[in-house]
Amino acid sequence: xxxxxxxxxxxxxxxxxxxxxxxxxxxxxxxxxxxxxxxxxxxxxxxxxxxxxxxxxxxxxxxxxxxxxxxxxxxxxxxxxxxxxxxxxxxxxxxxxxxxxxxxxxxxxxxxxxxxxxxxxxxxxxxxxxxxxxxxxxxxxxxxxxxxxxxxxxxxxxxxxxxxxxxxxxxxxxxxxxxxxxxxxxxxxxxxxxxxxxxxxxxxxxxxxxxxxxxxxxxxxxxxxxxxxxxxxxxxxxxxxxxxxxxxxxxxxxxxxxxxxxxxxxxxx
Numbered sequence: 001x002x003x004x005x006x007x008x009x010x011x012x013x014x015x016x017x018x019x020x021x022x023x024x025x026x027x028x029x030x031x032x033x034x035x036x037x038x039x040x041x042x043x044x045x046x047x048x049x050x051x052x053x054x055x056x057x058x059x060x061x062x063x064x065x066x067x068x069x070x071x072x073x074x075x076x077x078x079x080x081x082x083x084x085x086x087x088x089x090x091x092x093x094x095x096x097x098x099x100x101x102x103x104x105x106x107x108x109x110x111x112x113x114x115x116x117x118x119x120x121x122x123x124x125x126x127x128x129x130x131x132x133x134x135x136x137x138x139x140x141x142x143x144x145x146x147x148x149x150x151x152x153x154x155x156x157x158x159x160x161x162x163x164x165x166x167x168x169x170x171x172x173x174x175x176x177x178x179x180x181x182x183x184x185x186x187x188x189x190x191x192x193x194x195x196x197x198x199x200x201x202x203x204x205x206x207x208x209x210x211x212x213x214x215x216x217x218x219x220x221x222x223x224x225x226x227x228x229x230x231x232x233x234x235x236x237x238x239x240x241x242x243x244x245x246x247x248x249x250x251x252x253x254x255x256x257x258x259x260x261x262x263x264x265x266x267x268x269x
Contacts (some may be wrong), residue, residue: 093188107262126203
């Protein structure tokens, strides 16, 4: 039997259903969770998805993230939380809540098999010293690239570049296979958690942005509109968006208004 493919608009509907389940669980269990990253930007600038975006990001301070990770699975059998810290098969150093009634491949059937998901990023303690912050961010970026290279099939062709670039990517992935399967993702988590002191600052040490910000602005939430419904935004959303994106209300050039998320998704039989 041929599985029914999920298009972009249906994918968004499934993501919004996951979002509602997560937000309800957090409300009932006293866990602070907010729209984060591009989803927060979409809520503020577009009142919904960024027009060329097709994923949902959430944020939690690390203590709330740890509580969520310890308690969410079993709440609803259709949905499962996965990260490197609770799932030995996971390659992600942040969390994903999967809709297990679906299958999603990234970037296609030759790549990684997952389910339709919503991402949850923990915000970790950040050192007061700027140089120490930069060290954590540099290590994050190095481990992220290596983790991506380690999890992709050696001969999955890169999406761009000439023959020498392609050969270099193949060689790089082959070298990374020397390391144990989940070595880099474990280093990513250790690095993100490396500041043990509550300095009053938190960092986006599992995401892709070099954002460090006062934790007090993320500890409480306010309401904001996203796709016609009200969801939690961090109370300090303006400063957080500036830390993440700079001048966040200015649209990028038209050439950059494209989705970078490549996927094939299906309903299970």
